[in-house]
Amino acid sequence: xxxxxxxxQIVGASGFPQNSLFCKWGVHxxxxxxxxxxxxxxxxxxxxxxxxxxxxWSHPIDLHYATKGIQGWPKVHLQVWHQDxxxxxQLFGYGYCHVPSSPGHHRVRCVTWRPLGSWQEQLAQTFVGxxxxxxxxxxxxxxxxxxxxxxxxxxxxxxxxxxxxxHFDKYGVES
Amino acid sequence: xxxxxxxxxxxxxxxxxxxxxxxxxxxxxxRVTSSAVLSQHLKQEVLSQQxxxxxxxxxxxxxxxxxxxxxxxxxxxxxxxxxEYEMELFKxxxxxLTPLDQQYHGEVKALRRAKGRQNQRLFTHTDHDRYTxxxxxxQMQNSSDILTTTKSGPTSLAERMATIRHRWQNRRTKDSSxxxxxxxxxxxxxxxxxxxxxxxxxxxxxxxxxxxGPPGRLGHKENEYLLCTIKTDGSGTVVIKPDFNKGREPYRxxxxxxxxxxxRLTVENISTAMKPEEKEWEQNxxxxxxxxxxxxxxxxxxxxxxxxxxxxLHYFMNGEIVSAQGFEYDNLYINFFMELxxxxxxxxxxxxxxxxxxxxxxxxxxxxxxxxxxxxSFEAFYVSEKESEKTVPQWxxxxxxxxxxxxxxxxxxxxxxxxxxxAIPGNHKVTCxxxxxxxxxxxxxxxxxxxxxxxxxxxxxYVRIPGTFKGERLSRIGFPTETTxxxxxxxxxxxxxxxxxxxxxxxxxxxxxxxxxxxxxxxxAVSTILEAFHRARRKMQAARESFHKELNNTTSQLQRSxxxxxxxxxxxxxxxxxxxxxxxx
Numbered sequence: 001x002x003x004x005x006x007x008x009q010i011v012g013a014s015g016f017p018q019n020s021l022f023c024k025w026g027v028h029x030x031x032x033x034x035x036x037x038x039x040x041x042x043x044x045x046x047x048x049x050x051x052x053x054x055x056x057w058s059h060p061i062d063l064h065y066a067t068k069g070i071q072g073w074p075k076v077h078l079q080v081w082h083q084d085x086x087x088x089x090q091l092f093g094y095g096y097c098h099v100p101s102s103p104g105h106h107r108v109r110c111v112t113w114r115p116l117g118s119w120q121e122q123l124a125q126t127f128v129g130x131x132x133x134x135x136x137x138x139x140x141x142x143x144x145x146x147x148x149x150x151x152x153x154x155x156x157x158x159x160x161x162x163x164x165x166x167h168f169d170k171y172g173v174e175s
Numbered sequence: 176x177x178x179x180x181x182x183x184x185x186x187x188x189x190x191x192x193x194x195x196x197x198x199x200x201x202x203x204x205x206r207v208t209s210s211a212v213l214s215q216h217l218k219q220e221v222l223s224q225q226x227x228x229x230x231x232x233x234x235x236x237x238x239x240x241x242x243x244x245x246x247x248x249x250x251x252x253x254x255x256x257x258x259e260y261e262m263e264l265f266k267x268x269x270x271x272l273t274p275l276d277q278q279y280h281g282e283v284k285a286l287r288r289a290k291g292r293q294n295q296r297l298f299t300h301t302d303h304d305r306y307t308x309x310x311x312x313x314q315m316q317n318s319s320d321i322l323t324t325t326k327s328g329p330t331s332l333a334e335r336m337a338t339i340r341h342r343w344q345n346r347r348t349k350d351s352s353x354x355x356x357x358x359x360x361x362x363x364x365x366x367x368x369x370x371x372x373x374x375x376x377x378x379x380x381x382x383x384x385x386x387x388g389p390p391g392r393l394g395h396k397e398n399e400y401l402l403c404t405i406k407t408d409g410s411g412t413v414v415i416k417p418d419f420n421k422g423r424e425p426y427r428x429x430x431x432x433x434x435x436x437x438x439r440l441t442v443e444n445i446s447t448a449m450k451p452e453e454k455e456w457e458q459n460x461x462x463x464x465x466x467x468x469x470x471x472x473x474x475x476x477x478x479x480x481x482x483x484x485x486x487x488l489h490y491f492m493n494g495e496i497v498s499a500q501g502f503e504y505d506n507l508y509i510n511f512f513m514e515l516x517x518x519x520x521x522x523x524x525x526x527x528x529x530x531x532x533x534x535x536x537x538x539x540x541x542x543x544x545x546x547x548x549x550x551x552s553f554e555a556f557y558v559s560e561k562e563s564e565k566t567v568p569q570w571x572x573x574x575x576x577x578x579x580x581x582x583x584x585x586x587x588x589x590x591x592x593x594x595x596x597x598a599i600p601g602n603h604k605v606t607c608x609x610x611x612x613x614x615x616x617x618x619x620x621x622x623x624x625x626x627x628x629x630x631x632x633x634x635x636x637y638v639r640i641p642g643t644f645k646g647e648r649l650s651r652i653g654f655p656t657e658t659t660x661x662x663x664x665x666x667x668x669x670x671x672x673x674x675x676x677x678x679x680x681x682x683x684x685x686x687x688x689x690x691x692x693x694x695x696x697x698x699x700a701v702s703t704i705l706e707a708f709h710r711a712r713r714k715m716q717a718a719r720e721s722f723h724k725e726l727n728n729t730t731s732q733l734q735r736s737x738x739x740x741x742x743x744x745x746x747x748x749x750x751x752x753x754x755x756x757x758x759x760x
Contacts, residue, residue: 001476001477001478001479001480002480003476015539032481036475036476066475066476066477067480068477068479068480068481069480069481070481070489070491070669070671071491071552071554073491073493073552073667073669075493075550094548095548096495096548096549096550097495097548097550097665098493098494098495098550098665098667100602100667101493101600101601101602101667101668101669102600102601102602102667106602110548111497111498111546111547111548112546112548113532113534113546113547113548116535144526144529146529146530146531146532146549147508147530147531147532147533148532149532149533150506150532150533150534150535151532151533151534151535151546152534152535152537153498153534153535153536153537153544153545153546154537154546167480169675169676170480170676171480171481171482171671171676172482172671172672172673172674172675172676173669173670173671173675174600174669174670174671174672174675175600175601175667175668175669175670
């Protein structure tokens with residue numbers, strides 16, 4: 001089996017309409033992968049930037065995987081939420097990116113979108129917040145059923161991931 | 176006399192692998208008094224002149240007993256020795272408030288009963304004592320102030336650092352679970368602020384103290400002096416202040432008060448050194464432990480990995496359509512499909528075409544951007560043909576079409592493009608510019624504006640080289656297009672082939688991993704033969720084992736049946752071959 005370390009952090013997010021943000025994240029892998037150590041999902045704190053647009057979380061990611069095959073390479077999925085001054089949470093975006101497959105340090109920019117409802121819902125959203133959410137987040141992973149969605153472009157989440165690979169070359173994997 | 180003092184009272188840091196409980200320190204104090212000097216001097220005189228002045232001498236020597244003027248003690252780490260003051264304090268049970276006090280009360284009582292206290296002047300404050308945290312640690316420094324001004328107040332930081340409780344603080348929980356409550360201390364106490372705003376390590380402290388009062392007047396708090404401080408943390412750091420003397424001159428301690436007596440202090444390290452065989456044994460245990468841990472990790476990871484037969488390249492692509500920018504209309508979606516050239520195949524379950532969601536754009540800079548963040552995985556196999564070994568293979572192509580959909584359900588073609596899958600494994604960020612076919616004339620433009628729809632390509636591969644094309648020169652003359660926006664892809668490519676293993680092992684420099692696919696045939700031939708040999712051997716062993724088992728079964732059955740039949744117990748051995756040799760191919 002080959003081993004993969006993913007060490008890094010979720011740096012922050014920018015480009016969202018409001019900036020009191022937090023992020024739920026998780027790493028999804030295929031069946032051949034086994035998590036040896038580390039946490040594969042989590043949630044950041046709420047960050048309110050004082051200056052500028054970008055909310056910084058600096059949330060750590062440290063994962064160690066062992067795998068029997070390259071199918072189901074780890075993918076990071078993100079949900080960015082906004083918390084307003086009354087403590088209400090509102091979904092701001094779903095994001096999705098693969099863990100880079102080459103060793104080294106990577107700065108990954110993951111763009112996000114959020115589902116759009118009907119025009120009545122959109123109107124309600126502008127005044128009272130809230131809004132549509134995905135019923136099953138599986139849609140974010142697979143992407144096969146996505147054509148049914150109508151979405152809106154939101155902000156960008158920035159990640160810094162360091163990838164360390166072991167024994168992949170032993171099995172003839174070039175990445 | 177005045178020259179032979181050690182003035183370096185700074186702290187020394189030692190690091191040790193050993194447990195701190197093995198630390199032993201020898202402390203010796205000696206009073207330097209005029210009478211002592213005189214008596215010494217006189218003693219020498221007495222030695223030289225035996226007869227004269229015996230009366231005066233006697234009175235002098237009686238006055239200053241040697242037992243009171245010097246004391247030597249061996250101490251272990253956190254060994255509690257009571258002072259005269261503490262003996263008095265813990266004597267009555269009413270003064271004991273904490274469980275520790277009560278424990279001391281018991282110990283003091285036992286000591287009194289035993290009538291023996293090995294220490295007179297020297298005593299210790301251990302880590303849990305109530306004085307340890309509030310002792311001013313600057314006592315030793317007072318005698319050797321750097322500044323000439325007598326009233327040099329410590330800086331605010333020094334003040335804060337001085338009152339740190341070097342005790343069980345900042346003990347972090349080692350497991351990764353974050354305490355759900357109390358992450359933030361909303362009302363930090365003064366002590367909390369002190370501890371968290373300045374550097375403080377979790378250290379255990381022990382003070383060696385001396386009661387340097389005049390003889391016969393021991394047990395007064397104001398005569399207690401700090402002689403030596405020893406601090407340790409959990410990771411083998413030992414900080415001692417002042418340092419061990421190690422053969423240098425003793426330290427000088429001047430008492431306060433009108434008498435201003437001078438004492439000599441000597442601190443020595445008398446911890447027993449480790450024997451060489453013990454050292455070796457310990458090293459071996461560590462080594463074994465590491466080896467075992469490594470084995471455990473290896474067993475956790477395992478050895479098996481999916482491999483492919485020789486001559487097949489496994490191409491794996493983890494890609495995302497990141498964004499589309501600069502298109503004319505809003506609400507974009509992308510329709511894309513992969514084309515596999517000759518010699519390529521993919522799994523039948525895999526869909527080679529996808530449609531993204533419809534995304535409303537937002538303005539970023541000067542452009543309208545639609546974010547898709549649409550993941551796709553693509554897996555394909557390339558089988559190298561023996562004849563066309565040297566030719567560079569064709570790579571799969573991703574064709575895509577950007578469309579827009581408005582609120583009246585009108586679709587418009589926004590752009591076409593293609594991405595050639597990268598031949599080099601790794602991470603690639605590809606931005607692809609697109610165009611759309613344009614029909615000349617106003618009618619077409621009006622039609623596009625009002626009812627949507629626009630000329631579309633009948634054959635998508637026309638974007639690149641049409642599939643039906645056969646010729647020498649690809650010409651598109653007379654085909655008007657309009658530049659539209661661009662689409663950004665993020666592609667992670669992985670290639671796997673058995674021949675890469677050999678290449679990686681022999682550390683050959685390879686420009687393109689692909690060229691080697693069919694070349695290492697000779698190496699492969701040897702290894703395949705070896706592999707076949709191993710396989711045959713394994714089969715043979717398995718067969719032999721199963722044969723043994725069967726034999727055992729049959730013999731036991733036979734034995735049982737014979738036992739039942741003939742109760743005489745004449746069990747006979749069947750003439751089985753002891754080591755059957757089988758040849759299995």
